[in-house]
């Protein structure tokens with residue numbers, strides 16, 4: 366019987382504002398501990414998804430085990446959990462943190478404390494973690510680590526005397542950081558003799574092995590051959606093996622108390638494995654499940670339609686597969702006259718939506734059209750009943766609507782005082798109501814406000830960033846539902862209403878939005894053989910109009926010399942252009958038309 370001593374285990378996350386250098390520091394840690402050899406550290410080992418590597422952002426959390434031979438002569442097991450930085454993925458951060466005792470809070474020495482530094486530090490403090498401030502990029506001439514230390518103490522109320530100064534680029538200070546982890550992060554507690562209690566942090570589907578779940582063992586031990594049970598969902602399965610990532614999957618005899626690793630469940634149905642659920646022994650369950658996570662609630666909904674309707678079933682399969690490691694994804698079938706069969710999909714935010722769409726297109730080889738994003742409205746009908754709608758097409762006829770309520774957020778922005786005016790103006794322009802203002806220090810003030818979610822998902826975030834030169838940090842939670850004077854704006858192309866272009870807007874903004882959208886669409890929709898009027902309408906009333914003028918599409922006429930290869934090139938170019946188009950009636954409409962509403966400047 367093995368006795369478990371957890372004193373050599375350290376479980377920690379690395380949290381930071383976007384681009385402050387988490388992934389680079391993780392790579393250096395892997396390198397310095399010889400988890401991977403230097404030549405194998407392909408740029409950013411932990412960002413494994415294509416999109417992550419291309420965009421240089423971390424989307425999914427990732428847990429890697431590292432063995433560290435410390436200066437005290439002992440060998441320590443570090444479980445390092447990389448986390449995403451963008452506000453859309455906050456739920457991933459809190460999920461990772463619940464498996465840790467410590468957090469490295471990385472702050473860029475040239476930028477100082479920023480939006481997500483604040484919110485991630487708060488998440489780490491709420492989870493009662495040992496926090497080590499890490500000031501990165503000290504190799505840069507513009508680094509000012511002493512001021513950054515002061516900011517950490519003033520803005521975050523975290524002591525910064527022990528802050529470790531590092532450069533992820535040159536590797537300077539990484540050794541000191543590894544030592545600091547040994548001394549400043551406490552080892553995990555837990556009862557090795559108690560029945561197994563393991564929290565599911567994440568999972569993915571493998572064709573051969575079924576669902577493979579990343580887990581943190583809080584009590585007991587997990588090994589191959591055990592009969593296990595999912596506590597919330599109730600299903601049992603035979604444990605088909607355990608192991609850890611280094612960073613490739615490495616099988617182990619067992620996962621002991623305090624350890625992080627993976628378990629092969631053999632389950633072929635992804636819906637039986639839920640992130641946040643607790644795994645225990647089937648015949649000797651633990652008394653209480655781990656406190657789960659609060660469910661990530663989708664905030665933004667959009668229609669996703671295959672350009673080729675034959676891909677509908679493939680789209681459904683792809684969504685099923687993605688949900689395994691992205692449990693926040695929800696969907697329901699949707700039909701559009703213009704676009705055919707598709708799904709109404711719920712997302713945590715716009716970046717989440719973009720990432721999912723891109724993954725569907727790349728990993729599953731689908732060509733998709735996304736319609737403009739919407740929120741979840743409560744529509745009260747004249748007969749006294751209420752319906753939830755997330756798609757403008759489902760809005761009942763106006764004569765049957767008594768009133769509509771929309772979701773509001775309770776939001777707060779932290780900015781330097783000189784930007785306070787700009788923030789308040791932005792809030793008012795987006796139908797928000799400002800509330801309290803609290804001075805946190807001389808250099809930062811917290812502005813509270815309530816704002817309709819629908820306004821936030823359009824362009825609020827980008828505008829906030831540009832109007833405060835990137836200094837503002839935004840944080841929000843769901844508030845209440847409030848009655849608003851909302852109308853459905855329809856768009857007609859060549860006299861036909863295109864249902865997939867409709868959206869719900871506040872009456873006061875309907876005219877400027879309609880005008881802006883008609884102008885935008887005029888630029889996006891290519892000239893056709895005939896004239897295409899574009900009209901915006903509320904009910905039967907036309908409120909704006911523009912026209913795409915006709916063109917004679919004889920592109921070959923330009924090739925006087927009869928150069929055949931040039932002709933062929935032109936024809937191919939035309940064909941390529943067509944692939945990304947959808948024929949709506951007789952009009953060819955490119956993909957971006959359906960998201961044009963995001964780009965309309967309605968001021």
Ligand SMILES: Nc1nc2c(ncn2[C@@H]2O[C@H](COP(=O)(O)OP(=O)(O)OP(=O)(O)O)[C@@H](O)[C@H]2O)c(=O)[nH]1
Pocket residue numbers: 381382383384385386387388389390421422423449450451501502503504505531532533534535
């Ligand atoms: N000069 C310098 N550049 C650094 C250092 N650390 C990271 N960088 C650069 O900063 C940029 C962002 O680094 P990442 O490691 O991708 O940042 P991240 O925090 O993981 O970003 P997300 O995953 O998007 O949240 C990259 O271009 C890095 O090359 C450093 O110590 N010095």
